[in-house]
Amino acid sequence: MRHRTTRQLETIESVLQKAARPLAIAELHAAALERLPGLGIATIYRAVRELSDAGSIVSVTYAGQPQRFEWAVARHHSHFICHTCKRVFDIEAPLDVPLPEKRPKGFLFQGDEVIYYGQCRDCRKRSKK
Ligand SMILES: [Zn+2]
CATH class of the missing domain: 3.30.1490 (Dna Ligase; domain 1)
Incomplete structure (x- = not known):
């Protein structure tokens, strides 16, 4: 099961890296589903939490908008x-x-x-x- 989890996390990471824009959970889920059919939303939430804790992604929040996440890049x-x-x-x-x-x-x-x-x-x- 360890292997499967790693593959899911890698896919989610790659979607965020290639997105070039901050993604809401629903957007991230839709994009990840194209590569891993059947991927559950709970896995997305778990991955987002892990990546946030690791400092790999940062949260982007604007009034009246869902919380979004983007790859933490040094670039301004x-x-x-x-x-x-x-x-x-x-x-x-x-x-x-x-x-x-x-x-x-x-x-x-x-x-x-x-x-x-x-x-x-x-x-x-x-x-x-
Ligand atoms: Zn538009």
Whole structure:
């Protein structure tokens, strides 16, 4: 049984690595099912917990959105939320975005996060038909 578990975990890992965008549990399950038919949702939850504990994936949460997970990459990137399909995409962001000039005194800023909104390519194509 050990072998099967490893294979499932590897598949789930690979789906997250190749997704290039944060995935909700349902999205991750759907993508993993294409490679491992019959894969249960409980296995997805277990794998996500293991990968989070190991620091391999991080959680991405926005108001009114399901919790999503993405591969923990060192690369700095921003997110784009499609208003139509609600999917979240990675957007390459330049490094060294200047920090705000008026920082609260004594605060150490260690990063920033920009969230873009709009309509993704798939949804734009669909709405043009
Ligand atoms: Zn969309």
